[in-house]
Amino acid sequence: MLSDIRVVELSAPETMMAGRILSDLGADVICVEPPGGAAGRRMEPFLGEAPGLERSLTWHALNRGKRGITLDPATADGRALLAELAGAADIVIEGAGPTAAAPSALGALPDRVIRCRVTPFLSDGAKRDYLGTDLVIAAATGAPGATGLPERPPLFHATPQTIMEGGAEAAIACLAALVARDGDAEGRGQTVEASRRLAGMLSALSIPVAAASGAPIPKRGPSRAKLAEVDLPAILPCADGWVILTLAFGPAFGPLTGRLVGWAAETGALPPRFAEIDWREAPKLAETGALTTADVRELVEGLARHCAALDKESFAASARRLGLLAAPLYDMHDILRSAQFRERGLWSAPVPLGPGGPEVEDPARFFQSAAHRIEVARPAPALSEHTAEILGGELGLAPAEIQALFVHGVI
Amino acid sequence: MTMPLEGVKVLDMGWVMVGPYSGRILSDLGAEVVKLESAKRIDPLRTLGPFKDGVPGPERSLSYHNFNAGKRSVTLDLADPAGREAVLRLVDWADVAIESFRPGVLAGLSLDWPDLSARNPRLIMVSTSLLGSTGPDTKGTPGVGTMGAAMSGASLLVGWPGEAPVGPHGPWTDAITPRFILPAVLAALHRRRETGAGAHLDVSQAEAGLQFYTPLLYAAQANGTSPSAPGLSGAALRAPHGVYACAGEDAWVAIDASADAPWARLRAEVGGALAAPQFDTLLGRLRGRERLDAALSAWTAPQDATGVERRLQAAGVPAHAVSSPVDLARDPELTGAHYARIQDPVFGEGVIEGPRLRFSRTPPRPASRAPRIGEHTREVLAGICGYPPERIDEMEAAGILR
Numbered sequence: 001m002l003s004d005i006r007v008v009e010l011s012a013p014e015t016m017m018a019g020r021i022l023s024d025l026g027a028d029v030i031c032v033e034p035p036g037g038a039a040g041r042r043m044e045p046f047l048g049e050a051p052g053l054e055r056s057l058t059w060h061a062l063n064r065g066k067r068g069i070t071l072d073p074a075t076a077d078g079r080a081l082l083a084e085l086a087g088a089a090d091i092v093i094e095g096a097g098p099t100a101a102a103p104s105a106l107g108a109l110p111d112r113v114i115r116c117r118v119t120p121f122l123s124d125g126a127k128r129d130y131l132g133t134d135l136v137i138a139a140a141t142g143a144p145g146a147t148g149l150p151e152r153p154p155l156f157h158a159t160p161q162t163i164m165e166g167g168a169e170a171a172i173a174c175l176a177a178l179v180a181r182d183g184d185a186e187g188r189g190q191t192v193e194a195s196r197r198l199a200g201m202l203s204a205l206s207i208p209v210a211a212a213s214g215a216p217i218p219k220r221g222p223s224r225a226k227l228a229e230v231d232l233p234a235i236l237p238c239a240d241g242w243v244i245l246t247l248a249f250g251p252a253f254g255p256l257t258g259r260l261v262g263w264a265a266e267t268g269a270l271p272p273r274f275a276e277i278d279w280r281e282a283p284k285l286a287e288t289g290a291l292t293t294a295d296v297r298e299l300v301e302g303l304a305r306h307c308a309a310l311d312k313e314s315f316a317a318s319a320r321r322l323g324l325l326a327a328p329l330y331d332m333h334d335i336l337r338s339a340q341f342r343e344r345g346l347w348s349a350p351v352p353l354g355p356g357g358p359e360v361e362d363p364a365r366f367f368q369s370a371a372h373r374i375e376v377a378r379p380a381p382a383l384s385e386h387t388a389e390i391l392g393g394e395l396g397l398a399p400a401e402i403q404a405l406f407v408h409g410v411i
Numbered sequence: 412m413t414m415p416l417e418g419v420k421v422l423d424m425g426w427v428m429v430g431p432y433s434g435r436i437l438s439d440l441g442a443e444v445v446k447l448e449s450a451k452r453i454d455p456l457r458t459l460g461p462f463k464d465g466v467p468g469p470e471r472s473l474s475y476h477n478f479n480a481g482k483r484s485v486t487l488d489l490a491d492p493a494g495r496e497a498v499l500r501l502v503d504w505a506d507v508a509i510e511s512f513r514p515g516v517l518a519g520l521s522l523d524w525p526d527l528s529a530r531n532p533r534l535i536m537v538s539t540s541l542l543g544s545t546g547p548d549t550k551g552t553p554g555v556g557t558m559g560a561a562m563s564g565a566s567l568l569v570g571w572p573g574e575a576p577v578g579p580h581g582p583w584t585d586a587i588t589p590r591f592i593l594p595a596v597l598a599a600l601h602r603r604r605e606t607g608a609g610a611h612l613d614v615s616q617a618e619a620g621l622q623f624y625t626p627l628l629y630a631a632q633a634n635g636t637s638p639s640a641p642g643l644s645g646a647a648l649r650a651p652h653g654v655y656a657c658a659g660e661d662a663w664v665a666i667d668a669s670a671d672a673p674w675a676r677l678r679a680e681v682g683g684a685l686a687a688p689q690f691d692t693l694l695g696r697l698r699g700r701e702r703l704d705a706a707l708s709a710w711t712a713p714q715d716a717t718g719v720e721r722r723l724q725a726a727g728v729p730a731h732a733v734s735s736p737v738d739l740a741r742d743p744e745l746t747g748a749h750y751a752r753i754q755d756p757v758f759g760e761g762v763i764e765g766p767r768l769r770f771s772r773t774p775p776r777p778a779s780r781a782p783r784i785g786e787h788t789r790e791v792l793a794g795i796c797g798y799p800p801e802r803i804d805e806m807e808a809a810g811i812l813r
Contacts, residue, residue, distance in 0.1 A: 001598035004605075021591075025598040044648060045630040045638075057633065061625035124769070126743035131673070131729040135645065135652060139665035140731040142739045144654075147569065147580040153654050154663055154733050155577055157623075158568035158644050164623040168590035173768045175597035176415040176440045180773045182604050183418065190772035198749060198767040202432075203579070203586040204739075206461060206474040211740035212750075212762035213473045215465035218736065220661055222577065234557070235566070235576055242576055244561045252455070256553075320552050327558040329567045329576060332631035332638060335621065344546035346618050353633055360632040363621050366591045368545060371599065371610035 001372045002027035005090045005178070009066070010082075010105055011038035012095025013134075013160070014118040014196060016062035017167025019093060022174065023065035024364060024374045027091075030390060031066045032082065034073070035409060037383050043160075047353055053383055054354040058159075060380045062167075064351050064362060068381025069390045070411050073105050077410045083107060084395055090189075091174045096120060100195070101128040114177040114189040118170045120162075122195045134160035137196045142204035150221040161203065166196030228286040230296040235329065236307040243307050243315050246325035254280025259322045261299070269306035274299060336361065344368065348376040355382060387411050414441025415773045419600065422447065422498075422505040423482060426454040428556065428585035429539050429616060430511035431478045433592045437507065438481035439766035439775045445501060445791055446482040450784050450813040457784070463758040470757040470783050477763040479781035480753070485792070486785035486813055489520050494811045500796035502527050502534060507596055509537045513553055514544040524611040534609040535599045537592055543615030554616060556582020563620030568627065570640035577640075584620040591619045650696040651677070654733055655708045657716035663733040664716045666707065666723065669693065673728045680726045681710050751778035788812050 005027040009019040023029040031038070042051075043058035069085075072078040086092045087109050093116045096102055100119035109115060117123070120132025121140075138144055138161055139154075148155035173192040181189055201208050211217055225232045225247060232247040247257055257279040265275040277291065285291035307315065312328035319326040328334070335341060341363070348364035365374045391397040391405070405411045419442040423434035431446070431454075438444040448454050456478065457469040464471075485501075488494040499522075502508060508527060510517060517523040517538075527534055538544050541554020541562070559582065560566045566578035592614050599610040621628065627638040643653055649669035657664050668677040674696070678685045684706035689695045696703055711719050716732035723730035732738055739745060740762075751765040766775035792798045792806070806812050 001595075001602040001610075005601075021594050025594060043626075044645070045626060045634070047633050049634060057629040058626040061629050121744055122748050122769070125745075125748040130724050130731070131727065132731075133667040133729045135643075135667045136665050136729040136731045139654070139663075139733045140742075142734045142736065143580050144665075145663075145733045145735050145738075148577055150661070152571070153656075155569050155571075155642070156644050157565065157579060158638065158641050159624055159626055160644060161623065165590065168594070169767060172436065172590065172593045172597065173770070175594055175601070176768070177770060177773070179419075179597055179600050180413070180415040180417075180770075182601060188772060190770055192771070193769035195767070195769075197744070199590075201739075201764070202589075202767070203583065205428075205581045205586060206459070206477065207580075207736050208739050208745070209473040209477050209763055210461045210736040213461035213463055213465075215461035215463070215473075218461075235578060237575070242567065244557055244566065244578070246555070246557070316548075320548055323551060323553055325553060325555050325558060327561040329561045329578075330564050331567055332564055332624075332628050335562075335564055335628065336632065340542055340546040340548040341618065344543055344549075344615070344618075346615075346621075353629070358633050360629050363618060363625060363628065366614065366619055366622055367595045368543060368613040369595075369610050371602070371608065371612075 001025050006030070006088065007091045007093065008032060008086045008089040010092070010094040011040055012118070013040050013043060013163045014095045014166045015093045015170065016040050017164050018116070018118065018170035018174065019066055020062050020064070021168060021171040022091070024366070026372065029066040030085065030386070031063060031068045031381060032085070033068060033070050033383065035070045035384070035411060041383070047357060057353070060351070060353050061362070063380035064376050065378060066381060067378070067386040067390065068384065069387045070384040072410050075408070075410045077405060077408070081391070081395065083109070085390070087113065088394070089113060090178065091116065093118070093170060093174065096123070098131050099129050112181070112187050112189050114174055114181065115191045116170050116174045117191070117193050118166045119193055119195050121197050123193055132196065134162050137162040138200055140197050141200035142207040143200060146204060146207050146218065146220055148220060150219060154220065162196040162200045165199035165203065166194050169199040170194040227282060228291055228293045228296040230293055230300060233300055233303070236304055238307045238315055238328070239309065239311045241312050241331070242329040243312065244327055244329060245303070249279055249282040251280055254278070254282065256324055257282070260324050260326065263318060263322055264302055264306035267306055267309065269309065270299065270302035274302070348374065351376050352379045354379070384411060413773050414776055415770055416440040416442040417773070419443070419507065420505050421445070422501045422508040425509050425511040425539070427456050427511070428478055428582065429588045429592070430509045431456065432585070433509055433537065433589040434482060435478050435480055436589060436593055437596070439778070441773070441776055442507070444482040445787070445795070446479060446484045446782065447498065447501070448484055448486055448784060449488070450486045453784060463761055468757070473761055473763060476753060476755070476761060476781040480763055480778045481776055482782055483787035483791060484782035484785055485788045488811045488813060489522065491809070491811045493806055493809065495520065495522065497792060497796050497798070497806070498522060499530050502531050504795050505531070505534060506600065507535045507537070509539070511539045513551060514540050514549050515551060528609055528611065532609055533603060533607060535596055535603065535612070536609070537596060537612045537614060539588060539592060539614040539616060541616050543618065544613050556585035556616065559584025559616040559620050562617035564624050564627070565620055568624070568638060568640050571642050572640055584616040587623060588614060588616045588619040591622065650693070650700045651703055651707055653704065655704070655711040657711050657719060658713055659715070661735070662716045664711055664719045665731055665733055667729045669696070676727045677723065680723065680728065681707065683710065753778065753780040755780045757783065785812065
């Protein structure tokens, strides 16, 4: 879909997902690193749990599909070549440096170029001088403040979310500017900005609008429903892991709860009388005392017994058959084994992890369409892998010139 | 000044969050968005809070406003042939259509991709559901974002080591999926300019969530490990790096001063036990992490989290309060450059989020309120679908406009 588009990505952790998405959509993405390697090469986890510039699995996962070149922006030649490369691109993406207020690494570019900056906080906001790292920006989104157990510290994701969220929003900003350029008689680009904090705030869902609404402010913790003063569970242990289920009532959700309870009664985990309760009316029944605290405790214990007796796959199959809002908690191996993901075509051709490294499957196809099939054209670039190809091919440098640049540490 | 997607027309048939928020981003970017809803089976988001002043009501949900700002709303009965014809007229008009029905539902109404693309070959249609519309497990499977989080691997990995998983906040994949829908839609708009052809984009919410976990998926394959919940991502390799309790109920500040330069500045600011020579080196800090964290916690404990944030940022140390809902509402960056005040005919003033992205030449649309249920039905049927007033009256009398 973007086969006519050239992207130059000045690699930073927060640009990697943006370049990855644009590459998935068919753009030619060139990732530019300093001669010592981009910061993303030092991000865990590592291949074989051993560090090395070609061993970061975060680097591999977020840079496959791109070509890579090294250029030292601290040298005059490095700057000139970067300006030439960026000036010929449709889209140029860069991180912001330590703060949103830090100057761009690039000088002026032609009007047609779309320039995107991924900033920690807004460059026109009160926190433009704030230093941001993934942990600190994530804390500012409101999502960790709502995640975890009451009385315990807030919880964060197991991968750095704000580089993912900021990068994905940057891809949206770049492509919206591209559509705007397509529709502009003069074909003008512009400068766009994706702030990692604002991007990450989406994962806080309604938390950002909670306090000003005047409604009671939610406390941290899994938003757990209660019935007859009993906490209703969501995540429960099963025979080989964990499952999540939904216990909700009223006209829309009551029938689903009824089917779940009926299933548990069928297996003997709950007495048959539970299957006869009209779960649409459960809150009213609890109010009138027709459903007691002891009943609901028995329900919760019975459901726990029911789940504990099932493995993830048989739980999932029955939940699907019954149309329940319930699912197993997959681990990465479950995901790799899942017939659903595989038959649907999520996985691209295996991607090698560096020269001589093992191959892994990549869940590249984040959408399915007859109009475009996402392919991973190449593994993540080894350091400077395409420098000679790009300087010689795209910029027309002679072999001796390329060698001279190397001798002088520019590449 | 023009907006990035000025002139793009969107039919939003989604509900709850993934479809509607995708439509909201398109509206922010300047597209004209018509939301199709039902007064008989209202969008569940209208039943979810927070409600203005805590008073429930289908027109009082700030979540609904936040994810539907700037749209017009039309109510139509899709099961009625006349309602279906009106939808097809909206399809004639639209560049982009978004739907998030359970897989198979639109086919049952003869309103799925083959029908719509026959009607408008330039249409770009997004279908989104928990597992997507193909594959052995998908047919009839209902989905919510907590299930998406579970099936994308995230729920198992947010929690404390060795304890029951906790999972991310709320229906997590509802927030992630729009970030994969939008690039696909925008790229399809770019492609259509050359080819004239529309596209059907089928997006699974569980698969979208997995995109943010690919490093761990690679690790599981290449290292043969089964990644487990780390508590705090990155903490094992960095110190100090974590959250520290502050004064007040459930108040925390995140501090990341593992690198030498911010560490030196933190140490100069805090002094005390942090000055111990043991902490001169990263290895010393990692080995003495418990003492280090205890010393830092003792320093933060009597202080206000936002105060620590300001003090450390001024000293050049990356730090931020773990923002609570109240912190967000008062945050100077957000009140100054993000939040938008809306005026609503039902509840008066409210605050929602503004557009997230910045554009130098084509600024996005300023945020405005979301529509009331069916607020623009007559206007849309006349202006877009081309029905004369007497036909609209007939449809209304026949109960199709609900």
